[in-house]
Amino acid sequence: MGIWVINWRVELSQFILINWLIATMNKYVWWFSKQIKSIFLTIVDIDKLLDTFDDIPEIKWINNLTPFNYKEWDINISHLSFWYNECNVFDNFSLKINWWKKTALVWDSGSWKTTLMKLIAWYIHPDLGEIFVDNQNICEINLISYYKHIGYLTQEPSVFDWTIIENLTYALDREPIFDEIENVIKASRCEFIYDLPNKLKTEIWERWIKLSGWQKQRLAIAKIMLKNPSIILLDEPTSALDSISEQYISEALHNLFDWKTVIIIAHRLQTVKEADEIIVLKKWQIIERWNHEMLCEIEKGEYKKMLDLQTSF
Structure with missing residues (x-):
């Protein structure tokens, strides 16, 4: 990209705009990947929670003890x-x-x-x-x-x-x-x-x-x-x-x-x-x-x- 600017194939303003777009996209890609990871972790936690709900309780009613x-x-x-x-x-x-x-x-x-x-x-x-x-x-x-x-x-x-x-x-x-x-x-x-x-x-x-x-x-x-x-x-x-x-x-x-x-x-x-x-x-x-x-x-x-x-x- 820098060579294109030097050879006048891309104007400086276009070069700055493209770099800004890439930086902005990288930020959102990073945010999106973080959210995907969080969603997967939440799914694992929900799965464990559902397993807990499916378990048969072993604790007796406290008032009967x-x-x-x-x-x-x-x-x-x-x-x-x-x-x-x-x-x-x-x-x-x-x-x-x-x-x-x-x-x-x-x-x-x-x-x-x-x-x-x-x-x-x-x-x-x-x-x-x-x-x-x-x-x-x-x-x-x-x-x-x-x-x-x-x-x-x-x-x-x-x-x-x-x-x-x-x-x-x-x-x-x-x-x-x-x-x-x-x-x-x-x-x-x-x-x-x-x-x-x-x-x-x-x-x-x-x-x-x-x-x-x-x-x-x-x-x-x-x-x-x-x-x-x-x-x-x-x-x-x-x-x-x-x-x-x-x-x-x-x-x-x-x-x-x-x-x-x-x-x-x-x-x-x-x-x-x-x-x-x-x-x-x-x-x-x-x-x-x-x-x-x-x-x-x-x-x-x-x-x-x-x-x-x-x-x-």
Whole structure:
């Protein structure tokens, strides 16, 4: 085109007009392709939504369910089986977890540990078997009343784009007093809150105030402390942290454990040393069950092998 202008085959005004038309067309072609992509994504979402509508609901009508009655009994998993994408994750698995004890479950890394936590929390349902908490079958109780007694700490806790205080209190069914919040902040080692621009009223946004992994963990611990549940589920809470952050989180967790039923799953065995009972499982079978000191005395025990392997690095 430039050669044609030089050779006077195309006037300069025509050249400018043609370039303007091409640029304008490119803009609309780009916009049109973006809309086509958006339409295809919407079709996929609608297809998933229709599949959801076609599913048979498994949740029972809440008014027909019995409220969870806290009585300080054990947790019993009875003959549980669970499949995931045609993979048999649990097969006729049974386990008793003592009330008011810190119980650690130790597996190899590929044994679906998080799945068991989600089953106890009733986020997912077993294909066969039953789970009894306080001698009450979870599938027959009102889950809203059940969740009031559960605190669930995962590897990557959720933090909403709200203020710090809203993140701490949104799950509560009461209004906490200021002194209670102050005590929880100290116990959970959340003093970093006081370094934020607006303290408890600081809004958390990805573009402005972005919390680190250990800060999110401490905030989640503080939230559980405010809730004060009777059952605490810890799903590898320190696995994504460095050793210094892990130490701080472990100290904060220690303040959370008094008079609670605690179930801990951790790949790092240093995290489970202070548990009242450590249960070592292999292929859905309990192969060792004792505290840290007694398990370390089993010369060729599975727990000692895993501990020696981790401490050798």
